[in-house]
Every structure is written in C-alpha cells, then in structure tokens.
Amino acid sequence: MVYQFIETRMKNQVGIIELNRPERLNSLNRKMVSEILEALLAFESNEDIRVIVLTGNGKAFSAGADIEEMMGDNPISLELLDQFSDWDRLATIKKPIIGAVKGYVFGGGFELALSCDLLIAAAGTEFSFPEVGLGVMPGAGGTQRLTKLVGRTKALEWLWTGKRISANTALNNGIINKIVASELLMEESMKLATILASQPPISLRLIKDSVNKAIDYSLHEGMQYERKNFYLLFGTEDQKEGMSAFVEKRKPNYQGK
Numbered sequence: 001m002v003y004q005f006i007e008t009r010m011k012n013q014v015g016i017i018e019l020n021r022p023e024r025l026n027s028l029n030r031k032m033v034s035e036i037l038e039a040l041l042a043f044e045s046n047e048d049i050r051v052i053v054l055t056g057n058g059k060a061f062s063a064g065a066d067i068e069e070m071m072g073d074n075p076i077s078l079e080l081l082d083q084f085s086d087w088d089r090l091a092t093i094k095k096p097i098i099g100a101v102k103g104y105v106f107g108g109g110f111e112l113a114l115s116c117d118l119l120i121a122a123a124g125t126e127f128s129f130p131e132v133g134l135g136v137m138p139g140a141g142g143t144q145r146l147t148k149l150v151g152r153t154k155a156l157e158w159l160w161t162g163k164r165i166s167a168n169t170a171l172n173n174g175i176i177n178k179i180v181a182s183e184l185l186m187e188e189s190m191k192l193a194t195i196l197a198s199q200p201p202i203s204l205r206l207i208k209d210s211v212n213k214a215i216d217y218s219l220h221e222g223m224q225y226e227r228k229n230f231y232l233l234f235g236t237e238d239q240k241e242g243m244s245a246f247v248e249k250r251k252p253n254y255q256g257k
C-alpha cells in the first residue's frame with residue numbers, strides 16, 4: 001500500500017508505521033491521521049502481524065496537529081468534519097502498539113504517543129502540550145489521557161503552561177517505559193516488539209482489553225471483567241500449548257488460536 005504521509009513495512013511479525021513528513025516535523029494533517037488509522041487497521045487484520053511499532057522519520061516524532069490546516073476552521077466545520085472519530089477508532093486497535101519516539105512529541109503528536117500502549121523514547125525527547133499558546137487546548141484526548149496517567153495537579157500545570165517535559169520527567173511520571181540512546185531507538189523498540197511477538201497473541205489482546213477497562217471501571221466491575229477474559233483464554237489452543245510446554249519442560253510455540 002502506498003501512502004502519502006506515512007511509510008509502512010513488516011519485519012518478522014512486527015508491523016512498522018513511520019510518520020513521514022519530516023520537513024514539517026511530522027505535523028499531523030488530516031490525511032496523515034487517516035493514513036495512520038488505515039495502516040493500523042491493515043496490520044490489525046493481518047494474521048502475520050502480532051505487534052505494531054509507531055515511529056517518526058526525521059528529528060521529531062511529531063510537532064502536533066497541522067496548525068496551518070486547522071487555523072481557518074470554525075465550530076461547524078469541525079463538527080461536520082468529525083476528524084476525531086479517526087482518533088476514536090485508533091484507540092480500538094487490539095494488538096500491542098509500541099511508540100518509538102524522539103525529538104519533539106508535541107500536541108497531537110503527544111496525544112498520538114499517549115494512544116500507544118508502551119513508549120520508548122530517545123534521550124533528549126521533549127513532550128509538550130503547547131496548544132494553550134495557540135489559544136486552544138488539546139482535542140484528541142490530551143486532557144483526559146494525561147490526567148489519568150499523571151494526576152490532575154501535574155496535568156493542569158503542564159497543560160496550562162505548555163511547558164516542555166523532559167524524557168526523564170516523562171519516565172518518572174509513568175508516561176514512558178524506557179529511555180534509550182537515540183541511535184538505538186529502533187533497535188530497542190524492535191527488541192521489545194520481538195519479545196511481545198513471541199507471547200500468546202490472544203493473551204496479549206485480552207490483557208490490553210482488561211487493563212484498558214481498569215481505567216474506566218470500578219474495581220469490582222474490573223475484577224468481574226478480568227475474570228471473564230481469564231476464563232475465555234481457556235478456550236484457546238495457546239493455553240493448552242503454554243501449559244503443556246511448561247509440564248513438558250520445553251519452549252512454547254504460540255499460534256494465536
């Protein structure tokens with residue numbers, strides 16, 4: 001598939017999506033967001049792909065939504081455009097998504113990163129919600145996802161000031177999983193992707209589903225939900241393979257069935 005603003009490739013069982021508009025710091029125009037969604041959906045339905053890595057070409061992961069594209073919008077054009085429905089669908093991807101980020105992770109780029117499941121950042125990466133400086137605010141989940149991750153006090157400070165957050169601060173606040181040297185970003189991200197690709201895919205899928213429910217559900221509802229997913233896994237061949245391999249003292253070979 002040929003895209004205008006992204007590139008995709010597959011390596012072993014990993015699908016890689018690279019934002020590819022480096023001359024504009026991968027700022028996200030609408031076409032690019034719909035291409036990202038299209039690529040995610042293609043990997044989601046591709047049985048050969050178990051894990052997705054999302055990254056950016058050039059010095060930035062993404063400097064946010066394309067300001068020039070949206071500057072002439074009005075409430076009605078935005079309502080009719082309904083561009084955030086693409087972002088909603090992006091959050092429904094069930095396979096693990098690893099974000100491999102570097103440079104600027106700003107605005108919509110930060111929101112895209114927060115839509116990933118795990119994040120590896122190159123040393124020197126900076127995160128920010130600068131929308132306040134443009135007379136607006138995040139619109140693709142930034143206020144919601146950031147607050148759930150770091151709590152109200154820090155979220156308000158960062159969103160109100162638009163200040164840049166270092167990779168270390170992001171790590172200390174549970175926003176990212178790891179910081180690596182810039183030149184090792186893809187290598188380290190692929191290492192993690194390969195580990196996940198060797199795990200039973202339906203377990204990964206139902207773990208993601210259950211963890212996501214923990215954000216919205218009460219503890220009691222979440223526990224009930226988790227239980228059903230646990231029971232469901234006993235209907236898979238991979239459960240039989242995993243437990244047999246343990247008893248037979250061999251390495252399991254999961255088929256995702």
Ligand code: CAA
Nearest residue numbers: 024025027063064065066067068104107108130138139140
């Ligand atoms: N939209 C459109 N163009 C952008 C852009 C953006 N978000 N970010 C960078 N660019 C363009 C610049 O205009 C510039 O284009 P030209 O070469 O044609 O002048 C090119 O990319 C390179 O950028 P800079 O020269 O500015 O690079 P820099 O290294 O000096 O600065 C930066 C980098 C600090 C990230 C700066 O580009 C910047 O502040 N960008 C805007 C960041 C921002 O405000 N993002 C939030 C957008 S709103 C949003 O995301 C809403 C939402 O929630 C959905």
